[in-house]
Amino acid sequence: MLELSALTVRYGLVEAVNGVSLTVAEGETVALLGANGAGKTTLLRAISGLVKLVDGTITMAGDDLAGVAVEKRVRRGLVHVPERRRIFGGLTVEENLAVAASAWRRFGQPIENDLEKVYAFLPRLAERRSQRGWSLSGGEQQMLAIGRALMARPKVLLLDEPSLGLAPAIADEVFGRIRAIAAEGVTVLVVEQNTVLALSTAARGYVLENGCIALEGESQALLKDPKVREAYLGGAAA
Template sequence: MLTCNDLVVAHGDILALQGVTLKVATGETVALIGANGAGKTTLLHTISGLNRASSGDIQLEGVSISEWSTDRRVAKGISQAPEGRRIFPGLTVEENLSLASVSWRRWGESIAADLDRTFELFPRLKERRKQLGWSLSGGEQQMLAIGRALMARPKLLLLDEPSLGLAPRLAEEVYERVKLISESGLTILVVEQNTVLALSVADRAYVLETGRIVLEGPASELKHNARVREAYLGR
C-alpha cells in the first residue's frame, strides 16, 4: 500500500528525516514510535503532502506520489487524523464529518451510509451529532477527528498521536476503536508516543530516533526488545 524510500526532509538547516525507508502492506497496521521531536509527525505530513521531501520517493500502491498535491493524495485514498485533532469548533459533529466527503462526493450523492458507519463505530458521536465541536470532550474530539478521516473513504489512514492529552481510560477507549478499524481491513499507519497502546494494535512497528529508523520488526517482538523496553516501556 505505502512505500517510503530514503526520505530526506529538511526544516531550514535541520534534517528532520534522514533517509527514512518503511513499508506498510495492504490491510496492515503499522506503528511508528519514538520520542517527541524524533520526526514522526514530519513523516506523516510528508506522506500526506503537507511537507515536501528534499529527496527520496513515496509510493501509493506502487505509483510515485511525491509530486502530487495534498488534495490529489486525499482523493486517491490517503486520509489523516492530525495531531491535536484540529476539528472545526464552530461546526456541528455532523458538519465536521460531512466536510470530509468532498474528496469523493458528487452533486446530490448521499453520505447517509457513510455517516451510519461512522456513528456505528463511534456511538457517542451519534448522540452528539448536532453539538458544536467546541462543546465536545477531548476524547470525543479525538473520535470526531478519526471519524472525519474515515469519511474521506481512505485506503490508507494516518493517525497522529491519537492518545495525546487524553486520560488513560479515554486513550484506551480510542484505541479500542482503532483496533476495530484495523480488524475491518483498513491499512493504518499510527504515530504514537504511548508505546504500549501503539504496539497493542500494530502488526509491525518502526522506531524513529532523531530522524532515522533505528529498529523495526513485528510489534510482538518489539514489546520485548531490551532497547525498546528501556527507552519507551520502562523497566
Template sequence: MNTSKPALLSIDAIDVHYGSVQALHGVSLHVNAGEVVSVLGGNASGKSTTLKSVLGLVTPTQGRIVLEHRDIQGSAPADVIDLGVASVPEGRRVFPDMSVEENLLLGAYPRRKHKAEIAQDLGEVFGTFPRLAERRKQLAGTLSGGEQQMLALGRAWLRRGKLVCIDEPSMGLSPRFVDAVYEVLFRWKAAGQTILLVEQNARIALELADRAYVLQHGHVVLQGNAADLAKDSAVQKAYLGAA
C-alpha cells in the same frame, strides 16, 4: 505480517529539511495492504514529519514516496486525499464553528455522489460513537478533547480511504478516552483497514500494530515485528518503562 499482499505505501530513503535543520535522514519504511504499521519515537524523533511527508504537508529533499505504484512526493495534500488517503491529524483539527455532523460529512466529501453509502456510514459512526450521535448538531468546538478525537476518527472513517494516517491519537486524552479510541482502531484493524500510526504511547501502539519502526533523531534505529519489538530490551528501556 501478511507478505503475500503488495506494499500499498513505500517510503524510500527520504530526507526532510526545515530550513537548515535536517529532520529526517534517509528514512525508509513500507506499509502493506491490510496492515497496521506504527512509527514510534520520542519528541523531535521525526515520526510526525514522516507522516506529514506522506500527506504532502512537507516535501522531502531526497528520496521517493510511492502510493500504489504512483510517486506522490511533492503532491499537494488535496491530491493525496483524492488518491484515497485519510488523515487523523495531531490535535484533532476539527472545524470548531461547524456542527459535529457537518464535520463528519466533510470527511465524506470525496465520495459525495454516493449519498446512500454516506448515510449508511454516518449511521455506523454514530453507532460507534454514541456521544457524537447525541451531539450531532452541537458545534465541534464545544466538545471535550476526547470527543473531538472521536470526531476526527469518524471523519476519517467516512473518507473510506485505502490508507488512514493517524498522528498521536492518545495525546492529551484521559486513560478512558485512550481506551475508547484504541477500541475503535482495533475494530478497524479487524476490518482490514490499512493504517500508518504515529504514536508516543509505545505499549498500546505495539499491541495494535503488525510491524513497527523506531525513529531517533530522524533515523530509523529499529524495525520489525511489533510483538518482537515489544520484547526488545532497548525498546522496553526507552519506551515501555522497563528498568
C-alpha cells in the same frame, strides 16, 4: 500499500527526517514510535504531501506520489488525522463530518450512508451529532477527528498521536475503535507515544530517532527489546 524509500525532509538547516525507508502492507497496522522531535509528525506530513521531500520516494499501491497534490492523495484514499485533532469548534459533529465528505462527494451525492456508517463505528458521535466541536471532551474530539477521516473513505489512514492528552481508559477506547477500523481492511500507520498501546494494536513497529529508523520489528519483539524498554517503558525488565 505504502512504501517509503530513503525519505529525507529538511526545515531550513534542520534535518527532520533522514533517509527513512518503511513499508506498510495492505490491511496491515504499523506503529511509528519515537521521542519528541524524532520526526514522526514530519514523516506523516511528507506522506500526505504537506511538506516537500528533499530526497526519496513514496508510493501508494505502487503509484509514485511525487507531484500528486494533497487533495488528490485524499481522493485516492490516503487520509491523515493530524496531531491535536484540528476539528472545527464552531460546527456541530455532523457538520464536521459532512465537510469531510468533500474528498469524494461530487454532484451533490448524498452522504447519509457514510454518516450512518461512521455513527455505527463511533457511537459516541451519534449521541452528540448536534453538539458543537468546541464542547466535546478530548476523547470525543479524537473520535470526531477519526470520524472525519472515515468520511473520506480511507484506504490508508495516517494517525498522529491519537491518545495525546487522553485518560488511559479513553485512550484504550480510541485504540479499540482503531482496531475495528483496521479489521475492515483499512491500512493504518499510527504515530504514538504510548508504546504499549501502539504495539498491542500494530503487528509491526518502527522506532524513529533523530530522523532515522533506529529499530524495527514485530510488535512482540519490540516490546521485549531492552532498548525499547529503557527508552519508552521506564526500563522495566522483560
